[in-house]
Amino acid sequence: MNLVARSIDAPRFASLADFGGNNWNLDAVQAPDVWARGFTGQGVTVAVIDSGVDITHPDLRDNIWINLDEIAGDGVDNDVNGYIDDINGWNFGIGQNNANVSPGTNNSGQEHGTHVAGTIAARNNGSGNTGVAPDAKIMALRLGDVADGWFVNGGSLPEAIRYAVDNGARVINLSLGSADSPQLQSALAYAASRNVVTVSASGNEGLLSPGAPARYATQYGLSVGAVNRERSVARFSNRAGGSPRLRHVVAPGVQIYSTLPGNSYGFLSGTSMATPHVAGTVALMLSANPTLTHNQVRQILTDTAVG
Template structure:
């Protein structure tokens, strides 16, 4: 085996084992939903996938419920459309009506997921987890590689952070800020990634979660600044699917599709998507479809087991509970290698069948907003 290949394998393995130990950083948020309908979802939207040969626009006028097309975005290729429910109608009624239409393959709520929150770097001494996973021994073989690309599906990244800027993926086919889709991939000015939440190129993090996770994966190491990532060298594609704690299905699916297209259409060797989020919702067909497309393209989907202290074998926590060979579910441990307890009734989820591994996830020091650093905990 060539040395480059060995380094790449080690870098990918380290990313899978450690970059996600804080996948669901715990901020103490609670799931939001409606009092009358089960599950957290956007209260005035539904998602519809059409059968081949049918167009939803031609069917809407005859439906006994008031709906309007909000957008189809990057999901048009899969015939998935986001519909806005007009005032006075309910998600339950809309789904009932749409489900009976012969042209509809399936209709579902727009579910909401939640953020589950020896180098010379001066903050390295506070990074106990790197020692716990024996990262220094791995670094003797490789400290990462710019050939390894990881997408962070989260709240964006602090593009100006001195410990992250050097490891951000930059699209060589785009001219920043000219308002033109220079590389013709359907995304204007996607220089460092894509904002699927606002359908724009602005991936700057204003919340902090994505920046913290990105630092764990790939804060520049041995640069005399701040902390060290598991991979000193890596390329991070920023996919901003939310500006806060709530991640709607449609925005997550569009973000995943963007990453998949980067690999299948542009040839980027993206090895993994880090998904720092989840919710105890019914199985999400539209999100599953996007994850499946990424998995079929050879992209590992790494998901948080969750912070509810529950058994995922009994109560599924999606998308981590999507039982597929390309989905890796990660729980959190503390400094004693015990399942992490975060206090306030929050602890790492677990599951003999549905949780695949555990990694450090309590009091983790990493990059944060305003070019700073912060300790956070979670799965």
């Protein structure tokens, strides 16, 4: 992977034989080439702001972020961060506002966050799927409950972004859409100011430019579109638009195999599925060179991206 090599001023990494099959997505982002050099996302926490994560899934449970400054179940805000018993993250859902980060319903849309998390950091254990950064940690931030692809009690995305930054995430995966607001822009600016990289789905409407929050990649983080096995941009994927300032890349997002709640696996498609490939790639870059700034990550990715 040339961009991770560039992160450490090394020659281009050697290309290994493709895995193929359900792992075509890992081949496409050249993740195994980076693992062979010893960079697997170790030491990097990726926040997944989504529908919740099945933190007991066998391919995820060893890679779930743990807040070591909090004591589980004692009803006390031990680390004085404003959230009680936030051991693995927080549920920002309206009317919830609690530490339950697992998918809250059996609606098919609730599986979204678990699938995203697996693409980023499912363990390389010979079963199921393997994430792009299989030794990164996942901070699970749930925005509430989902029905028919929409949050029915969606909590504050800006608050969730700020939580991720303040509690040690280096990368934030935003496989979602949001309304524009000054609060959202402020939160994205805050993340960038702390060298936290936000990675946002461009959207699935087949439009010429991305929706929010990806449209803010003119200044903050990255916008991600989806490609298929043939590396053609998916019909549903929003494009980059006309702004030369937009930091937009593409990644595998069609029929991606990853973790699902209940110790299972399955295929999903969308720019939501492309985004975690880029978040995982950023985790690989930061595990290779933790000193990279927000702007350096954006520059390297968009200068060396293929496809």
